[in-house]
Amino acid sequence: MFTIEAFLLAAAFGLIYGFLLQKADFCFVASVRDFVSVKDSRIGKGVLVLMATALIGWGLALSTGLASLDQVWSVPIGATNLIGGILFGIGMTIAGSCASGALYRSGMGYIHFWIVIAAMIAGNLLFAYIYDPWGREGFVEPLTFTEDGFSLYSLGLPFMALPLLIVAVMVLISIKQFGVKGFLQGVKNSLTNWEENPFKQQHWDVRFVAFLIGVTATIQFITLSSISVTGPETRIGGVIVSSIFGENVVFNNVYLNNMFASYPTVGIGPEETLVLFMIVGAFISSLLSKSFKIRLPKAKRLPSAIGGGLLMGVASRIAPGCNVANVVAGVGGLSVASFIVLIGMAIGVFFVTKYVFKMPILLFYRDKDVA
Amino acid sequence: MSLTDQELKDLKADRTVDAIGEVCPHTLNMALDELKKAEPGEIVVEVTDHSIATKTIPAAVKMNKQADFLGTLKESGNYSIFLKKR
Numbered sequence: 001m002f003t004i005e006a007f008l009l010a011a012a013f014g015l016i017y018g019f020l021l022q023k024a025d026f027c028f029v030a031s032v033r034d035f036v037s038v039k040d041s042r043i044g045k046g047v048l049v050l051m052a053t054a055l056i057g058w059g060l061a062l063s064t065g066l067a068s069l070d071q072v073w074s075v076p077i078g079a080t081n082l083i084g085g086i087l088f089g090i091g092m093t094i095a096g097s098c099a100s101g102a103l104y105r106s107g108m109g110y111i112h113f114w115i116v117i118a119a120m121i122a123g124n125l126l127f128a129y130i131y132d133p134w135g136r137e138g139f140v141e142p143l144t145f146t147e148d149g150f151s152l153y154s155l156g157l158p159f160m161a162l163p164l165l166i167v168a169v170m171v172l173i174s175i176k177q178f179g180v181k182g183f184l185q186g187v188k189n190s191l192t193n194w195e196e197n198p199f200k201q202q203h204w205d206v207r208f209v210a211f212l213i214g215v216t217a218t219i220q221f222i223t224l225s226s227i228s229v230t231g232p233e234t235r236i237g238g239v240i241v242s243s244i245f246g247e248n249v250v251f252n253n254v255y256l257n258n259m260f261a262s263y264p265t266v267g268i269g270p271e272e273t274l275v276l277f278m279i280v281g282a283f284i285s286s287l288l289s290k291s292f293k294i295r296l297p298k299a300k301r302l303p304s305a306i307g308g309g310l311l312m313g314v315a316s317r318i319a320p321g322c323n324v325a326n327v328v329a330g331v332g333g334l335s336v337a338s339f340i341v342l343i344g345m346a347i348g349v350f351f352v353t354k355y356v357f358k359m360p361i362l363l364f365y366r367d368k369d370v371a
Numbered sequence: 372m373s374l375t376d377q378e379l380k381d382l383k384a385d386r387t388v389d390a391i392g393e394v395c396p397h398t399l400n401m402a403l404d405e406l407k408k409a410e411p412g413e414i415v416v417e418v419t420d421h422s423i424a425t426k427t428i429p430a431a432v433k434m435n436k437q438a439d440f441l442g443t444l445k446e447s448g449n450y451s452i453f454l455k456k457r
Contacts, residue, residue, distance in 0.1 A: 025421075025422045025423055027395070027423060029395070030395055030423050030427075033395065033396065034395070034423070034426070034427050034430070037396075037399075037427070037431070038399070038427050038430040038431040038434065039430065039434065040426050040427055040430040042426055043423075093396075096394045096395065096396075096397075097394070105394070110392070110394070112392075112394070202422070202448075203422055290447070290448055291420075291448055293420065293448065295391070295392035295420070296392065297392070298392070298393075301393075301397075353396070357396045357400060359396055359399070359400065360403075360431065360434075360435060362431070362434045362435070365434055
């Protein structure tokens with residue numbers, strides 16, 4: 001896990017993720033918000049393609065024996081999943097981006113999202129100091145109902161059964177919605193959306209990018225680890241505080257100590273390297289398409305960057321996991337907890353869209369309504 | 372209704388919204404706020420460098436019928452989104 005190869009591999013995965021996320025402006029907040037608000041399902045379709053690719057990828061990896069069941073990421077089930085998901089959804093909508101969105105937009109030069117990331121890490125650490133001394137017994141453990149995580153893969157069915165079933169249902173629903181012709185046209189459009197030199201092109205089709213991210217995450221699952229963002233960010237926070245106040249600050253806190261349990265020292269491991277290189281990947285992608293620019297935030301947006309980031313940092317530890325871990329590794333790994341977290345996140349995004357930003361909610365709008 | 376790039380360049384904006392550096396949901400809300408202030412027939416242009424806004428703003432006015440979307444002009448990494456208040 002801590003070999004040079006692992007670090008190089010992690011850096012390569014990070015570069016690819018950052019590059020792809022930037023190319024599609026793959027914003028998970030927008031996938032829900034724009035759907036409920038203006039009925040724009042473009043990015044939502046990307047998220048569904050990502051889930052479908054991860055499901056097939058994880059299923060294949062397990063069926064072929066390239067990965068084993070104990071590699072599947074799943075976390076204990078409880079009310080914490082729903083509460084953490086809702087709070088994370090609220091936080092990311094206020095902040096203006098999800099965990100991965102903050103990384104790729106940081107690479108594009110948005111100072112706003114550097115502040116969001118710093119606030120998220122502060123939120124991670126804040127949670128660690130709430131957890132120990134009193135949060136663990138006060139609310140985390142009472143609200144967690146199972147000792148271990150549960151993945152539907154451990155039901156004993158053939159590994160490909162559930163992924164194929166779920167993806168078949170997704171395909172059938174989209175065929176019902178758009179017709180066979182419309183569905184095939186969508187597939188064709190997603191593959192042929194090229195103008196010039198793809199690397200210089202500003203925008204890639206989000207469904208195509210989602211497929212590539214799903215494939216990359218599957219390879220990462222087989223060769224390295226399950227993709228995650230906020231766990232590594234918490235460790236980066238741990239490394240920062242330990243470099244200022246000494247390692248005992250980490251070892252004296254149960255939560256932080258656990259985060260580094262499998263680490264040889266309090267330091268940057270492959271997963272942290274991956275997260276940092278996502279920023280680099282997005283930076284390269286935006287430079288190539290001339291989208292890079294240092295963008296200073298307006299002063300009135302700072303409270304939402306700091307407040308939203310802090311909330312995301314705390315919530316991602318309660319849930320646990322961010323949008324990426326739960327959408328890709330959680331859904332791909334058929335982890336029951338992740339499905340609950342994702343429902344929570346959607347509720348959180350909806351709540352802020354309607355009641356905080358007071359945006360129009362046109363999801364249920366029909367043309368005849370105004371006639 | 373979608374105009375060509377040249378037709379968009381020839382249009383004179385009555386109101387311009389500077390949304391450079393902003394991201395969702397502010398890019399959409401700023402456009403909707405400006406549309407509320409505009410008189411019918413006025414051209415409202417939002418200038419943004421946030422690609423998602425080029426989808427959400429046309430989608431929103433298509434449904435709320437407060438404006439016609441005339442087109443998007445792409446110049447040096449910025450998008451100018453042209454709307455005509457109804």
